[in-house]
Amino acid sequence: MALVECFFVIPGAFDEAWFSGGLKGLDPRFEDAKPAQGFEILDCHDQSLRASGKVLIESGGTLRLLHAGEPVTQRCKGKGKFAQDLPKGPVRDGLAGFPKLRALMSMGAGQLENRSFAILDDLQKTQVRGSMMTLSSDYGQVSLVAVQPMRGYDRSFQAVCGKFDEMAAGATGTEPLFQALFPNLVVYKAKPQISIGTQEPSIEVATDIIRTYLAVARQNEAGVLADIDTEFLHDYRVSLRRVRSVISLFKGVFSPDQTTALKREFSDLMAPTGRVRDLDVYLLEKDDYFDLIPPNLHEGAKAMFAQFEKERAQALSSLSRRFRTASYDQQMNDLAALFSDHGNLQPGENADRAAYEYACALIWKRYRKVCKLARRITPDTPDDDVHELRIDCKKLRYLMEFFAPLFNAKAFKTIIKPLKKLQDNLGLFNDFSVQQEALLRFVAQQSNNQGRANAQIAMSVGGLIAVLNQRQRTERDRVVANFQHFDSPEIRHLFRSLFHKKEG
């Protein structure tokens, strides 16, 4: 059996003397280190790479991707770029599966030193070779060692690997690297786990969820300001939307007055983000839009997207200004303080209902409403009813997600799968509809007082609307079938057994 290259992560300063002393009959020779270089660890905001056990290091214009197996390198820069936009190469291949919408950003920086070593026997014959990369930050040091076997010297290879293994002291994978270099790096989770007790009063559950998502929203502010990628604002908005849905869906948990006031406050918080997000969505779909219409209509679309880009820059700068104001910061701090303890809030009639029982009631009611709406849908139903179904599905999904810790995970997965499919379908139906309206609005804005618009733009927009309308019809036709999947006897049974157990 041929031995393969082995890798070790050795936290802390590398003790060369101890290492050398432990190898009987073998003489390790470490080459002088090459001059130190600066490095940065790249990942996206939610640390997808770290979660998948990978580390991406940028240093001196080279990217180095480390994974359990072989480290791969590619000569290019990565900071601020999207994985799919990197030039073709082994690092880009290794980043397959990296979130498409997430840009690579610096998670931390330090100094890096490379050196190679050889392990010689009494005849000065090399029996094992390897290389060591030592990374240091303000917090600590870690050495990444690669050991290469040489044919016929298996025993020495195993001895050397055993020694490194001892020095690694059980450190495997890439996590020790983060622990050693950046121990204070907070792991961002867009959907953190929130534990709920079955008997926990509902006002406590609501407060916990709101407090958590307020914090998630705040973690995204810096990324919005730096304009790293569009997901920061998206996550910011999703977090606030979750907060709003708790306020509106957990009926009677807070007093009616406070509920009204909170609804208004969070709605006002989100309002200034809407335009940037809409424009982000259009710009993300730019290539798709061009694919929808023939090339001879591209001129107008180009002009339109140029306009969108200009408008986005303006909208983002006004949003950024708002994020930087003291009053915004004060408002967010006040909200965080308010939700730091449920005692700060005015309880409503349902405040003390036990979480489990309350969850069953809310979910069951919303499920029944979804079914009632969906079963009525025929090819002749007005679009507004389809929109209403979409909103209720969303509410049902949010409720199920909030209370998920109280229920059987496998059963939830079974239910969520067809629900998600239905929601994707309804989501596209809605997107196509919203996009048509937005395009019409755009042309209206571009028109003069007599309602005349630039012919190229008008033609492109006309073409787009025609295609989008067809797509919207297609999605609409799928709704009935997708609902039937969701409305299967199995799912019905699951809903009933999970949320509507008859007592006694």
Added chain:
Amino acid sequence: MKIIACYSNKGGVGKTATSVNLAYAYAMAGQTVLLCDLDAQGAAGFYFRVKPSKKLTDARFFEDVERFTASIRASDFEGLDVLPANMTFRDFDVFLSRMRNKRSRLKKALVSAGSDYDVIILDCPPNFSTLSENIFKAADQIVVPVIPTTLSERTFDQLVSFFDTKKLPKRKLKAFFSMVQRRKTLHLETMDEMQKLYRKRFLHSSIPFAADVERMGQNRAPVSVFAPRSAASAAYQALYDEIENGVVSSQ
């Protein structure tokens, strides 16, 4: 895959030095090379600091593919592996033909062990035996170092006659002058005569008698490693170029 045998029926002619330096030249040219040390007295392994393998004392080892591959040692140079000496080769021709045969178990084992070599260089023992006859049959080229002296001339005559008697293909024989001392009239005269007599058998390249070649024993490395700009290093490079590419250097 090609097999190059380094052979001489006379000892002390620089055969092992040739095997070692030729193997190194092939590896430096980017080919994967296995140098087989078949000469129990030879020192191919010694020059690469590879200790003889205990595993290889058994005559039956060619039947055991795994033990064969386990005996191969990496040298300190990329692409150059060594099979150390200390063995008996009864069925070496069978072994060599198996190595060539893509479907043989040996070949498959070598490929899977990452040793699908481009070139196999054999450092052969200095005698006529069943083994040498088998090697003559199996090898693509037989590189023969000849010291330009009367005694060596006789030995080379014997080798050629052996090929004639056994009806072996003489075109495989690539002789070259080794340990040449151009100050010696005898050397120059002998070279002149032999080149006339065996016009097709001799390569143009020759290896000078050089202290650097002798120093290989102290340095335990190919000449080009410790004396890269020496005349000996250049001569071995020229020998490689001529054997591999048929290029005759102007030196």
